[in-house]
Amino acid sequence: MECNPGRHAVILILLLGMLLSCGCEPGLSLPPALPPGDVDPLVQDLISPQIARIEKDPSSAEEHGTLGLMYEANEMWEPATRALENATRLDPSDPVWTLHLHRSRNSVGKSSGELARLESLVSRFSHVASFLYILGLSRLENGDIEGARKALEESLQLAPEEAAPMVALSELELLVGHPRLALNHARQALKRAPGQPAIRNARGQALRALGEEEAARADLEAGLNSSRLIFPDAGRRRLASYFAAPQMIINHSADLIGAGYPQRAEQLLHKVLLSRPGDRDALNNLALALRAMGRTEEAEVRLLEALKSDPNYFPTLINLSDICLxxxxxxxxxxxxxxxxxxxxxxxxxxxxxxxxxxxxxxxxxxxxxxxxxxxxxxxxxxxxxxxxxxxxxxxxLDAATTHLAAASRLMPSNLPVQVNLIHLLIRKGSLEEADQRLKDLFKQVGNHPQLVNAYDALRRARTAQGGN
CATH class of the missing domain: 1.25.40.10 (Tetratricopeptide repeat domain)
Structure with a gap:
């Protein structure tokens, strides 16, 4: 077969163009990022096979990036940064490595120049909603309000089902003095993630800015100390499978219990306890998982183990008191x-x-x-x-009982039994006019409910006894 040098030259030029367009360095091999010192045996068991895979294929961005995610999942930020730098150098076209390198650099205090790095990548990742979200937050933190709004709105257009950009836009609008817009964004976000604490906090902040203190209070309490909402990306979805440091597994188990997966939490906590027998946090979370599955006596046994490990550990005492109740x-x-x-x-x-x-x-x-x-x-x-x-x-x-029940009624006005019990207490105290007004309000709200009819009969009898109508 005849060789066609011209055709081969064209192919080489096309291949070179592809390499240049993705930013890859042809033939580049990088060593794995190793931890700086001794690590927990469970973490070592996780990363050792991955390090071996990189040594076998040192030019694979996927292998370096996976190692970076393993470190990130266990909050080992310094080696995570080095591993993710390797991944972005080998494949700068993958947004996952770029986004997680940004998070890792910020976590080790290397945030200087990060906004400029993100800005330089806008044209490459303008179609990636998670990138635009991070870019928007970075611009907002650096005072570029309009640039932040543009990036966050574009992120929302690309991923309209995600709540995170809406919460960030709510924060932005509140910052520039538009609480009504902030409230609208927060309400829209709650439709996508009902009850999420960070969104409750955003709605509460907006309501407070509008002067609606009473309406804001419950949201602000629910959102107290909440962290910023996370925009899920392909890398974040992998993190949970890489938890290996005992404390990370313990933290993850609490999330699993809260999400309704106590069986999975139990499995993970037994793994921790094999490595660290008597760990008080693992035992407390295991007790919570067991209780969630209706195994209350087993839960108490685990808490007594934790108490033996540390007799003055506050969470153990609280959980034991609750279990005993x-x-x-x-x-x-x-x-x-x-x-x-x-x-x-x-x-x-x-x-x-x-x-x-x-x-x-x-x-x-x-x-x-x-x-x-x-x-x-x-x-x-x-x-x-x-x-x-x-x-x-x-x-x-009766006075103290009425005071506390009135406070409960104010905190949960939709709780009909509390409202009705308060009316009966007011009748017993002889506060018939207040009881009458509360009854009228409740009849308007819920109609002729049997509990209200009974309360009305009690009020009528009390008035008859007083010689009234």
């Missing part, structure tokens, strides 16, 4: 709650658990005092107000 062992619950208060007297949960344990023992005046200490630290606790009202009523203190 569930098992109807109020004296034990009281013991653990009292010890928790000795360790942290400013914690409202400990005082509330003490109050609950005293109610079960029918020590009503003492329980009221415990609940009121809790409420001084956390005034808007519906459950605590309701329990305090019950204990005060059992103690014969």
């Amino acid at each position: 569930n098992l109807k062992r109020p004296a034990a619950a009281q013991h653990h709650a009292t010890k928790a208060i000795q360790i942290d007297a400013e914690n409202p949960i400990a005082h509330k658990l003490l109050g609950m344990s005293l109610i079960q023992q029918r020590l009503f005046p003492e329980s009221v005092r415990a609940f009121e200490k809790s409420l001084r630290l956390q005034p808007d606790d519906f459950e605590c107000h309701a329990a305090a009202s019950e204990a005060a009523l059992a103690s014969g203190d």
Whole structure:
């Protein structure tokens, strides 16, 4: 067969053009990024096979990037940065390595020049919603409001189902003095991720800026200390499968329990406990997982193991008190709650658990005092107000019972039993006009509900007894 030099030259030029267009360095081989010192055996078991794969194929961006994600999942930011730098150098056309390198550099304090790096990649990744979201946040943090708005709106156009750009736009509009627009973005985001704490916080901030303090309070409490919403990308979806550091597995197990997967959490925590027997955090989370599966007695056994490991660990005492309440062992619950208060007297949960344990023992005046200490630290606790009202009523203190039930009613106006019980308390106190007004309001809201009809009959009898209409 005849050789065609011209044709071969064209092919070589095309191949060279492809290499240049993706930014790849032809024939480049890079060594794996190794951890700077000793690592936990579970982490070593994770990364060793991946390091071996890189040594076998040192020019693979995928292998270097995967190692970077493994380090990132376990918050080993310095080797993660080096591994992801290798991946972006080998394949700068993959947005996953670029985005995760950005996160890793920021985590090790190498944020200088990151915005300029992202700006230089806009033309390459203008079709990638997750990149535009990160770019928008970076511009916002650097004061480029219009540039941030443009990037975030483009991200939203590419991924209209994602809530993260909407929350960021809500933050932006609030920053520039447009709370009504901020509120609209937050409400739209909640439709995509109902109940998400960061979105609740965004809505609360917007409502507060509009002067609607009462409406904002519940959202701001629900969103307290929430972290910024994450925009999922292909790399983030892989992180959970790389958790190996014990603390990362423990943290992930808590997320799994919260999401309704206690069985998976149990499996992971047993893995941690094989490596670190007696770990108090692993044992506490294992107890929570077991309780979520209805295995309360097993949960208590695990908490007692944790208590043996550290008798003064506050979370163990709180969880034990709660478990003992569930098992109807109020004296034990009281013991653990009292010890928790000795360790942290400013914690409202400990005082509330003490109050609950005293109610079960029918020590009503003492329980009221415990609940009121809790409420001084956390005034808007519906459950605590309701329990305090019950204990005060059992103690014969109608005024305190009414005060706490009125607070519970204000915190949860849609709870009909609480509203009706408050009306009955007002009738017992002789506050018939207030009871009448509350009844009228409830009839307008829910109609002729049997509970309201019964309350109306009680009010009518009370008026007849007073000689009224």
